[in-house]
Structures are given as C-alpha cells and as structure tokens.
Amino acid sequence: MEQTAFDFSWPEPVENPPAATSEKHRTVHVQPAETMADIHACAAADISLTDGRRRDLLSGLNRFGAIAGRPLTEIPATASAIRAVFAEAKPIRLGIKRKTLQTLRSSVAFAVNQFAPARKTSSSAVKENWNAEWAALIGLIQTPFRRHALSRFAEFCSQQAISPADVMPETLAGFYLALTEAEIVKEPKNIVHGTISSWNRAARDIPSWPQIRLSSPTKPTPYVLPLSAFPQGFQSDLANWEKGVSAKPKAASIFSAEELLRPLRQDTIKSHLLLFRQVATALVKSGTMKLDEIDSLAELCDPDKLKVALEFEYERLGGKERRVLEMASKLRVLAKHFAKLSPDQIAKFDQLCANRPKRQNHITDKNRERLSQFDDPANYALLLSVPARLAKEARQTANAYRAAKLMEQAVAVSILLRVAPRLATLRRLELGWFKRQADSSFVLIIPPGVMKGGRPLELTLNAEFAGLLDEHTERFRSALPGASGSYLFPGESSGPRSKNAMYEQIVDAGREVGLDINPHLFRHLLQKVCVERDPSSVGDVSKVLGHASISTTVIFYADRNGKAASKRLDQLLSNAKDAELPK
Template identity: 25%
Template sequence: MVTIAFSRNSSPEEYGASSPSIGAVLKAIAADATFSDKRRADICSAVRTLCGRLHIQLESTPADPRLFAERLANVTEVTVAMSRGRFQNCRSLLDATLAYANKRMVRRRSRTPLAPEYAALLAYATSRWQVIRLRALFRYASERAILPEGIDETVMTAFAETIRRSTVKKPHNVERMSRHAWNQLIQAVPGLGSQTVTINYIAERYVLEASAFPQSLWDDLEAYLSSRATPETTFAIDSLLTEEELFAEDARRTPPIRTSTANLIRYRVRQFASVLVIEGVVNVEQMTSLASLVSPATINRGLQFFVRRAEGKLRNSQMYGIATDLLMIAQHWVRLPASDLQKLKILTSKVRPQHEGLPHSARRSLAPLRDLPNVRAFLAVSELILRDAEKEKSIDRATANRVATALWIRIAQRAPLRISNLLTTRLDTNIIRSVGKSGSVALLYPPDQVKNRKTLEVPLPRSTVAMLDLYLRKYRPVLVEGESPWLFPAPNGKYKKPGVMSADIQRLMRSYIGFAINPHSFRHVAAKLYLSVNPGDYESVQLILGHRARETTVRYYCDLEAEEAFRHFDAVLLGLEAHPDRRRPS
C-alpha cells in the first residue's frame, strides 16, 4: 500500500477557471458519436481508474494538463499498483482526454512528420541531447508551416506556451533547453540566416563575478577564513594578550569551520556585496574590506532586497544564513562596538526561521511511512535491487551503480548518517574491521569529518556487512578505473556527488516501491520509526542521529509521537463505543 502525498504549490482553483472538470469531459466523450464504442469505453475506463488510484475527484478537478502533470510527476506504476503497460496506456488515454477538452492542449508526442528543411537540419546536431531538444520545436514549426528562417523570439514564446499547456514534465526546463539547442545549431550551420533567441532562466542572476570587486575585499575575507580554519589557538610571543584582553568576549577565538562552510561564506559575502551594488547602498570602489559590508544600516538595507524577492516573507533560511555570517564577521573580525553588535543580533533574530518540529516538506515526504506495508517495502528495497542485479548475466556500469545505490540505502537505513559522511567514506580510514573472517565492521568518522565535531562510530549489522563485502568484491571494481579510496567512487576517481546519488536513490525507490524520500530524510525516518515503538526515548534518538544536544532532538521530533497518541486516543474511543456502559474509573 502506498500513501500518496503530492507536494504541489498550487491549488485546483489556481488552474484555468474556464477548464471543465475531468468528469464533465468524460461525460462529453461518452456521448460523442465520433468515437467508436471501444475507444469511448477505453478512455473512460482508463481515466477513471487512474484518477481513482491517485484519489483525484472527477467532478471537482479541472481538466488542466499542468495540474495532472504535477500530480503525475513522481508517480510510477508501482505507486498506482498497475503493470507498466497498463500505466502507460492510462497516461496516454489521459492525454487524449485533455486534448479533447481543449484543442490547444497538445498530446505528449506529436505524430506530425518533420518538414524536409528540419529533417536536414537535424543532421547538423552534434549530440543525441540536441536532437531530442530540437525535435519538439521542429515538429511544432512543421505543423504551422514555419520555415527555419522564421524561427524567432515570437515563435519561441508561442512554442513555450504550447509546452506549458501540455503534460510535459518541467516545461520551463524543456523551453530553456530547446532555446539553448537552437542557438547551438545556428552557430554550426553556415548561411542559415536565422537569429539567436534569448535563454530564459527561472531564477534571476544577480550575483556579480568576484573580479567586479576590489581584490583587497577578497584578501580580507581570506584572512578572516584562515583565522577560523583550524581549532588550535596559537599566539606569537610578541603578540600575547593582556589578562583583560584574554578574557574579553570579543577576543575569544571564533569557532573553527570546515572547508565546505568556508566556501559557503565566500559565496554569501559575494552575494551580499552584489546586492549592495544593485541597491546602490555601497559603491564597488568603496568595498575595500569586510568592514564596508557589516554596519547595521548596510546589512538592514541589503536584507530588504531578499525580503522583496521572498514576496514580503521576513523569515527564511537564506536571509538568516547571510545575516549570521555577517554578524560573525562584524563581531570577531571587524570588531564593531557593542551597541552595533546588539543591533545586528536583533536584526538576525528577526530573520531567523521559526518552526518547531520537521519542516512541511519533510512531513509530506514521510507520509507513505504511516502505513506498515510501506515501511516493510522501504526496509526491503535494497535487497530487491541487489536480487535483480544478481540475476544479470554480466555486470555493466549501470548495474554496478544500482548496487552501490542499494548499499547506500541499506547503510543509511541501519546507520542514518548524513549524506556527506557516507559519500566521503574512505576504504582505508573510515571502515574498521575486527580480526577474523566473520569479524564485525563499523564506520568510524573523526571529529573533523562530522558536523558537530564529535567522533562518530557506527557498527554495521551482519546483513549490511554481507552486502558491503559483495559490493566491494563484485561490483565496485566496475565503477572505477585505477586507484580510488572512496567507498562510492565516481568515474573520475573522486567520490560521487550528493546530487547524483540523491537522484539515483529517489529514482530506484520510485521504481521499486512507488515512493521516494531524499537522502537527508532517512534520518527523519529513523527517528520516526524508533519513536513509534519507543515513545519518549529521545536520548537514544540523540545518539543514533549524533546530535550534540538533546534539545535539538526534542525540537525536531517531539511531534512525531502525535500520530501514535491519536491512534491510542482512537483506540480509547473504539473501546468506549464497544462498551457504552463502561464507567470511567474513579
């Protein structure tokens, strides 16, 4: 059983008000004599079945392609308990229904043959990716008898509108890549006479290049980051602090940071400096040091830019991260007066996100795990992936990559580490084994590899060790050529990127069990499952997740027990209903 939780940003009312309901369209198709009896029956049956499996109300849901595209974005045949052929057929007939509802809504695949001019142009494409991105555009132009010389900004805009009125996934990405492929093509075809088109980016690109600012600003920033690079505190003999300075709050050394954090601070400083230039708060020539960025008035003006971008929302993690980094610079490097620091602390507190418990996105991703069959399917998915891989007669890179992903899932289920820790696991330093053929295995991470700088040692169950050994012996050699110390290597010998691993994990989970969660949510799953059996045992969850403070664990996961409380409450009510004469004990 799969519980479907759609992460949509729009409500049905936000889609075309003039669109008839999907139920009304089915009634119109059932009464349309231009369809054969079999065709009408097939369409109505397929659409009703698919909508029923997705819990879509026929009479109140607009027949708008974008709404259905969002609903179907992460749905697989496993999600709706259909065979692959039946699921694909239902989707195809749904497309036909939406096309019938509005002639401007095109089918997912156009059957219009390409005009000869466009068929000849495809020969100049340099990659399969470029052919795929150009084919839809060329079919659109062929349908409308538009010659290659006539493709301009107006045609591209109309093509984009057609895509948005279809069930294509991520229409903005399709439009942008089609524009990019077209620009590449006309550069490669001499004498075509066509004009380039603009490439529309969803996000506004306002961050200036580092070269736009004085080099002294970056030198000052690097000096600040160097002061926080290592935890050791050393002083030269000629620069010993006085006793007053030694115990002064602003003379204490700032907390050390890792390389990844330093890179994030570099970007945030450049991001904020760019905003100050755009807003006209500080001239580029005046940005000679970090001191020019961190006055209370300057930070206040700069943060207003982000408030406008967030449509008036005052509290979000982006603004809080920028404000916090600037406060640290002002306090520990620029050393602003105490009165200014107090203003910055108040400003930082005003943009700090306020939430108790898990974010809404995490709650929605965990919705399928409310049902025990889904929990069991989640715990068994790595074994299913490995079982299918073992059936293969030969091992190619794709198969080995699936097994690597299955191993990641298996380890993260039993040892809910952060994705950065698992992906940077080295065979020579992070995996420790006891003596003996059947010895135990644990993952060991020193403080400099852990977010809260506490040594982390995680024992692996025997079943996980068996999968690990099989992967190392049989599948990992296919993934890398030459020497590589990483447990999960990329083709270039480095460790696999988090974004790539995250995509692989979610793709395999949807394929095998019909739903997916992102890698970080494995930690939330661990807390949810443990607390559902051991309510109130936050100390154990704190140890499992490696939180430094118990308060962190309680703040995020205390309300996960609410579901169990409601189930208990429902059981009490059922007991009272079954025994209406039962008196309340005194």
C-alpha cells in the first residue's frame, strides 16, 4: 500500500468517545473490520470525519503497516496483534521521537476502537463511567498517580456492577481479560500490576478501604511449599541454622563442629533457605515422604531419599543437570557439617555429588550473545546516549512522578556505565555515600557490608555525573514514593528499591533503544570496552569492579577478549612483515 505523508499535528483522541458517535460509525459500515486493511477502508469511507482527520488516520495506519513490515491485510484488527507490533517498535531505531510513536499508537487505537467489532466489556480510564460508590472510594486517595492507576479498574468494576466491598482476587482475572481484548496503548500486565500496587497500598494506608489484598492473576502458583506448611520442628531447625550461619564464628579453621569461618551473606542465606524448602517440597511431591514426616533439617540429608527427590527435580526442571547437581553439592555441605552424619552416610553423599559441576569460570552463553551487540561501536554509542535521552525526556514530562522515574533511570544507567556495581549494591546506594570534591566530582564510598566480598570501595564519579545527580535530587527525586528515606533509589516504604523493580528499570532503558541489556551485563561491558582499548587497564577494571584478585577479572570477564587480542597481534605481525619487506 502506498505511503502517504505522515502528519501527527492533530490532538490525541480520547479513549472512549460518546456512544452516539460510535453508533454512527457502526451504521455506516455493514461488514465488521477483521484486519487492519478493513480498518483503513472504514476510515477512508467514514463521512463523519473531517478531511484532515481522515488524512491523519489513513497516514497513521499506513505508517503502522510500514513498522509492522507486513501488508495491512495480514494484520488482524485485534488488540493483541497491534500490541505485538508496537512492542517491537523502538523510536530510536525508527528515527522518530518517543512522543511521535505514542501519538501513532493512540491514532491506531482510536481507529480500531471506532471500526472493529464492539466489545462486551470496557477497561478505559474515563472517570464519568464510574458509579458513585467507586468515585467516592477513589476520592479517598490523595496521590494523583495512584488515583489514576485505579481508574481503569474502577470503570471495569462499575460496568460489571462489582462494588468495592465485593472485589476479590478473582476480579482481577476478568479485568485482565478485558484489558487483553481491548487495550492497545498500554501493556495489560503493567496496568494490572499498577492496579494491584495502588489498591494494596490504599488498603494499608486508608482505614476505610476494603481490606482485601490483591495479587497478580497471571502469577503462576508457587511450586515450593511455604515454610508454614511444614512441621514446627523443621521450621525451628531452619531458624537455628540461619542463626548459626549469621553469627560471627569462633572457629580458627574453615569449619569447626558446626560453625563456618565467617558469617554467610544475607543473600546466600536467603538462597539456601529457599533451597531447603525446595528439596523438602520435592520429597513430598515425589511421594518420597509425607509432609508431616519432614520434622527436621536432617530429613534432607538422607542420601537415598535425596537421590529420589533430586531426580524428581531434574525431570521437573526439564533436564537442567548443572542446577540439580549444584543443589546436591550445597546439601552435602549441610549434611557434612550440620547434620552430623555417619561416615557411611557421608560416603553415599560423596558418591551422589561425584559429578558435581566445577565452579563456572566464564561468561554465560546468553551474556556472551548480549555482549556481542557492542562489537558494533554504534550500539555502544547508543547506550552511552541513554542517560542524556532519559534526562531530556524527564525535563519535558509534565507528570512529576513519571518525570522522576525517567530521571532516576538516567542516574542508574549512568552509574552502571561508569562503575558497574552489582545490582544488590546499586539498589542499596545511599545519598550520604556520595561525597562532593573540590572539582565538582563525587567520590562514592561504599561500606563493606554492601559489597559482595565484604571490602569497602571508593569510586570517583565525574562532574558530568555530579550534575545529573544534583538535578535528580534537587528537582525530581521528591516525587518518588519513599523519597524521605536515605536511599538514592527508594522503595515505597523508604527502604531500598526491590531487586526486581531495579532490574526491570535497567532492562526497560535498553529495550527503549532496541538493546538487550541487564544490570550485570554492564560489568562485562566495562571490562570489554576498557581492556580492548588498553590491555594494561585490567588492573584498574578489577579494582572498580570490587574484585579481591585481578585473576577474578581475567577469568570471569576477560575470556571474551580473544578477538581483540588477535586483532592487536595481527597488526603487530603486519607491521613486522612490512618492516622486513625489501625496499
């Protein structure tokens, strides 16, 4: 289909135009619109549209087809099909502004809502569609963005005659279904998550709010049984084990009777506690033991029963051998040093763990693939531009909360580009750790308790970053929930941002420019960029990354430098060859 001039000058349409207008559109066209080509034809034939509005709609639909890379006749006129196209559309790759893409999305949504078959339910954010009960309830929320987050849910429940007091977790399933069938502009899961967050916060902070806690309808049922499901003896053993590995030991060797040389980190303790529950669950679900029989940690240390449970896990996890063998190896430590097994039992455990995997000392294949994006210098330049792009968008965003989230994202990516802290460290950075210097730069002083290796770290962040951080803290950060706390990236309760939320923020920043990144990838990227340009910088990279030994940097992060090294050697050989040629 021929492309026409694309004009975005007309105002963004409302999501839910008056019913009379929609009825007028429906009477003009007898055949329902099944594909986006049908939508295009309906818009072209609609006599109620002004010439300018019709031209803009047709231009937008043509542009949509170009972005999809398919004829409009092949694209169903459904919300899910349209969302799939826009999910792959990145403004930077298309050479347009994000606002331009948002306007195009709204234009397509307007056309589909007008000409596609009418839907049974609605999930718009039109306040006029709330009933009095919902309007009164939402009015109790003082924060504007939290009221807005519940607006679609209020409209849906009003239409379905569900009062606030009758809301149940199952109500969200119907709401989510309505969104997936009708929502084009936003991702349904994100709308549902925002609804859950605002509802649960209101239930906590507003006494008259219905006291029902909502959870995601798309969240799978947890496989691992909760701790409360197990006998009290098992729960007590886990509590005692946690206390023992958290306390400062008195042992002079790596192990005494029941103590480690040093306390385990909280993240390690948390992962082990989950592992213990996972194995106990496997013992039950494999039929090896009954739930009430697991009354102590020692039950996890029977090598014969454990073998059956681990084989069950191997099948459940789809044949992930390394993961199951790592579980066995960790339980071997528990059995040897805390369960006081007999020598025969220990021998069986050793046999069970004979094929346990060696410590992984190289970058994973997935991260290797992600890192290969930056073999193209243009992609690295694109990533470097992300903080400035986000900061510019934040300054142009009227909504204070959205602007603060954008500027926060800019600060986080800027820190990762410069010093690449681990995610656990990044999310727990405190404002007081940034010390201003005479040259307007900052020194970031990270205490040992936050570092994986338990050693403090001091890092310099230049004046350019200092300006970005100052702007965020002085102008934007106060609009974030929990901003009264000490954390640079606050959570809603003034504690640190959750691990998952921080992770998604970074992934989203890359996704917006068409790059597949995650927080840990920045650690590999810092090494790649610096060492490829100057091999002698590996020592400096090691210090910035907080490694105890430079060998860690070389083993884990430098294994991919073969290409760069071979290029340098090739150049040396070429130079030597040229020097030896007779003149």
